[in-house]
Amino acid sequence: MVLGYPGSGVLTFGGPIVNPLVKRAEDPSTPDADRAPVKWRDAGGVYLFQTKNGTDIPGTELPISSINDDEDIFVIERYVDSHDQINTICYGYGWKGTYAAGKYFDDVVYPQLAQYTTSYVIVRWEDSNGDGFVNNPIQGDTYTIVATG
Numbered sequence: 057m058v059l060g061y062p063g064s065g066v067l068t069f070g071g072p073i074v075n076p077l078v079k080r081a082e083d084p085s086t087p088d089a090d091r092a093p094v095k096w097r098d099a100g101g102v103y104l105f106q107t108k109n110g111t112d113i114p115g116t117e118l119p120i121s122s123i124n125d126d127e128d129i130f131v132i133e134r135y136v137d138s139h140d141q142i143n144t145i146c147y148g149y150g151w152k153g154t155y156a157a158g159k160y161f162d163d164v165v166y167p168q169l170a171q172y173t174t175s176y177v178i179v180r181w182e183d184s185n186g187d188g189f190v191n192n193p194i195q196g197d198t199y200t201i202v203a204t205g
Contacts, residue, residue: 062140069154071096071147078145082108089138092145093175093205094131103149105131105178107205115202116178118149126183128153129202132161133176148181155190156181160199163192178203 072079072095080086082095091108103123105116118129130148137143146157160179165172178201183189185196193199 063142065142065144067144067146069146069158071149071154075147078147081143081145087138092133092143093135094133094178096131096147096149103129105129105203113178113203113205115180118180120149123150124152126186126188127181128156129178129180130154130157130160131176131178132157132165134172135175152183152190153181156197156199159190159192163194164199174204176203176205177201 066077068075068077070078072082078092081090081092093108094105094113095108097104097106102117102119104118105113107113116129118127128148128150130146130153132144132146134142134144146154146161148154148157165177180200180202181190182198182200184198185191191197
């Protein structure tokens with residue numbers, strides 16, 4: 057599936073359950089050169105991220121019961137596929153994590169895009185100010201990098 061021209065890019069939000077582009081990027085039957093570096097996994101009541109080869113990424117575990125309350129974990133990943141297109145995928149385990157991924161991408165990653173040389177960053181978001189809303193990193197919520205690769 058080609059979505060653009062070589063050198064062009066795709067920025068997409070939402071995980072493999074709701075986003076068909078991400079579902080394909082994480083599918084083991086997708087050619088390796090077109091697969092995202094990280095994939096989501098449900099480990100029986102606990103969500104976590106794995107590398108595309110199936111290795112669990114430590115520190116990314118979160119019980120389903122915690123998601124969308126006052127914490128979540130999200131991934132922002134970039135890779136170049138076999139068509140030389142730059143793919144950027146952002147999503148959390150729940151909707152608040154995906155929302156936090158968007159805020160983090162806008163406030164932290166995008167302004168310093170050239171400094172992000174790894175394929176992915178996985179971040180834990182916490183509603184530290186307790187207002188029940190996903191705030192920007194400078195507005196009281198805590199964003200902690202738990203893994204990069």
